[in-house]
Amino acid sequence: KNMLSWQRTSYHFQPEDNWMNDPNGPLYYKGWYHLFYQYNPESAVWGNISWGHAVSKDLIHWFYLPLAMVPDEWYDISGVWTGSATILPDGKIVMLYTGDALDIVQVQCLAYPANLSDPLLLKWVKYSGNPVLSPPPGIGLKVFRDPTTAWLSPDGVKWRLAIGSKVNKTGISLVYETADFKSYDMLDGYLHEVPGTGMWECVDFYPVSTKEVNGLDTSVNGPGIKHVLKASLDDDRNDYYALGTYDQFKNKWVPDDPELDVGIGLRYDYGEYYASKTFYDQNKKRRILWGWVRETDSEYDDVLKGWASVQSIPRTVVFDQKTVDSPSQLDIVASFEIDKDAFEGTLEANASYSCPTSGGAAIRGKLGPFGIIVLADGTLSEGTPIYFYVAKGANGKAETHFCVDELRSSEASDINRVVYRSKVPVIDGEKYSLRSLVDHSIVESFAQGGRTVITSRTYPTKAINGAARVYLFNNATGVSVTASVKIWNMGSADNRPFPFNQSVDLTR
Numbered sequence: 001k002n003m004l005s006w007q008r009t010s011y012h013f014q015p016e017d018n019w020m021n022d023p024n025g026p027l028y029y030k031g032w033y034h035l036f037y038q039y040n041p042e043s044a045v046w047g048n049i050s051w052g053h054a055v056s057k058d059l060i061h062w063f064y065l066p067l068a069m070v071p072d073e074w075y076d077i078s079g080v081w082t083g084s085a086t087i088l089p090d091g092k093i094v095m096l097y098t099g100d101a102l103d104i105v106q107v108q109c110l111a112y113p114a115n116l117s118d119p120l121l122l123k124w125v126k127y128s129g130n131p132v133l134s135p136p137p138g139i140g141l142k143v144f145r146d147p148t149t150a151w152l153s154p155d156g157v158k159w160r161l162a163i164g165s166k167v168n169k170t171g172i173s174l175v176y177e178t179a180d181f182k183s184y185d186m187l188d189g190y191l192h193e194v195p196g197t198g199m200w201e202c203v204d205f206y207p208v209s210t211k212e213v214n215g216l217d218t219s220v221n222g223p224g225i226k227h228v229l230k231a232s233l234d235d236d237r238n239d240y241y242a243l244g245t246y247d248q249f250k251n252k253w254v255p256d257d258p259e260l261d262v263g264i265g266l267r268y269d270y271g272e273y274y275a276s277k278t279f280y281d282q283n284k285k286r287r288i289l290w291g292w293v294r295e296t297d298s299e300y301d302d303v304l305k306g307w308a309s310v311q312s313i314p315r316t317v318v319f320d321q322k323t324v325d326s327p328s329q330l331d332i333v334a335s336f337e338i339d340k341d342a343f344e345g346t347l348e349a350n351a352s353y354s355c356p357t358s359g360g361a362a363i364r365g366k367l368g369p370f371g372i373i374v375l376a377d378g379t380l381s382e383g384t385p386i387y388f389y390v391a392k393g394a395n396g397k398a399e400t401h402f403c404v405d406e407l408r409s410s411e412a413s414d415i416n417r418v419v420y421r422s423k424v425p426v427i428d429g430e431k432y433s434l435r436s437l438v439d440h441s442i443v444e445s446f447a448q449g450g451r452t453v454i455t456s457r458t459y460p461t462k463a464i465n466g467a468a469r470v471y472l473f474n475n476a477t478g479v480s481v482t483a484s485v486k487i488w489n490m491g492s493a494d495n496r497p498f499p500f501n502q503s504v505d506l507t508r
């Protein structure tokens with residue numbers, strides 16, 4: 001189990017051992033952030049799915065707690081699958097999750113904390129009347145899962161929640177209404193549907209303020225508010241979101257831009273990132289996003305390591321007012337400037353440029369690539385470039401590509417190496433800016449303050465621990481680039497089992 005141990009992250013959340021996938025039911029309660037997660041207590045591959053549980057004061061330093069729920073009832077005997085928490089106005093907590101019943105049918109189940117005066121919420125009770133929801137007529141038995149956090153219906157008394165599914169190849173989201181979380185009515189029609197997108201897993205649905213930077217409780221609606229609808233597409237394993245308007249009386253959500261609809265438009269992350277979930281942090285009035293980052297090495301290596309998967313660093317979700325017209329252990333912040341005159345003159349007409357098909361970071365263009373190389377060894381035989389490339393788009397205007405090239409990230413075999421790509425809007429007067437969180441075997445990169453994000457798994461064999469280097473590079477032939485960089489060495493979060501029966505300072 002100590003094989004490849006340098007790949008274990010130091011300030012990302014991962015369990016002590018074994019397999020993890022989706023984040024579940026995140027919430028803040030009585031001074032603690034709680035994270036539950038899909039967990040296999042027995043091995044480093046998916047199976048025996050239970051709910052792991054950890055608590056933190058700051059979302060970085062975690063204490064591992066005993067399992068919150070295990071598959072022990074007929075309705076979840078094949079797995080306690082993904083679910084979400086709702087905190088009711090009277091302080092009660094409702095957890096809804098999907099039970100995989102005998103591997104035959106997916107049902108929704110209710111659970112609640114045994115003791116609300118316990119800030120650690122250690123014990124969970126499954127409701128005796130479970131399951132509370134089974135697939136309705138016309139919905140396949142195995143495509144009905146992952147209930148969202150509930151929001152108040154317009155009558156101010158009943159609650160609504162969404163569940164992802166599909167009909168043929170159309171991804172859909174069903175909405176149910178309930179007064180007590182025990183009996184439910186399905187509302188007519190769907191919250192939304194998008195043909196061709198397939199099964200919608202881990203639907204998330206929440207309001208964002210177009211005016212204020214604070215996050216909003218899931219039930220808030222009204223002027224100045226838009227709703228984000230997110231689906232994790234089972235068919236291509238990416239998290240797609242869209243901004244739109246929620247008409248709570250018709251119970252319909254309509255995207256602002258049909259060309260950027262759920263599953264065909266924007267992604268939370270253009271790298272390795274899936275099954276994400278947000279929650280409203282009432283402590284700091286912000287909406288926080290968790291996401292599961294898979295391994296991209298082999299299952300064989302995962303078993304050798306004795307663990308698989310990490311959670312991304314929690315991200316805050318804010319509405320970007322500037323783009324409303326269009327739609328080892330380091331923390332690195334870098335920005336790049338190009339002389340304006342040189343810029344206009346050098347813009348290369350290459351509307352078909354795309355990082356993966358245009359040679360990744362290894363080629364040279366007039367205006368790129370330029371950026372940083374992380375987890376590199378001294379001879380640059382290993383290294384992961386994170387970079388910008390500017391070229392003229394189809395409309396004749398400058399387009400900025402933002403990419404992560406894993407092709408030389410590792411000399412190990414059996415690793416899936418990808419050139420991740422997207423575009424990033426760069427507003428007049430802005431520098432090209434990126435931030436990368438490097439943590440042994442994961443790199444999360446944020447361009448232009450998080451407007452485009454790429455998460456990448458890298459498995460260096462030489463550029464490990466003290467041998468890892470960071471480089472700045474400019475392969476552009478047409479311009480010189482001025483860069484400024486700050487690099488912070490990150491400590492270790494020192495996650496550990498909860499120190500029961502010891503008097504210790506839990507604030508650390």
Ligand code: DQQ
Pocket residue numbers: 021022038049081082098145146201202275
């Ligand atoms: N993972 C869970 C499901 C969900 C999927 C099972 C997404 O509930 O749809 O582990 O990764």
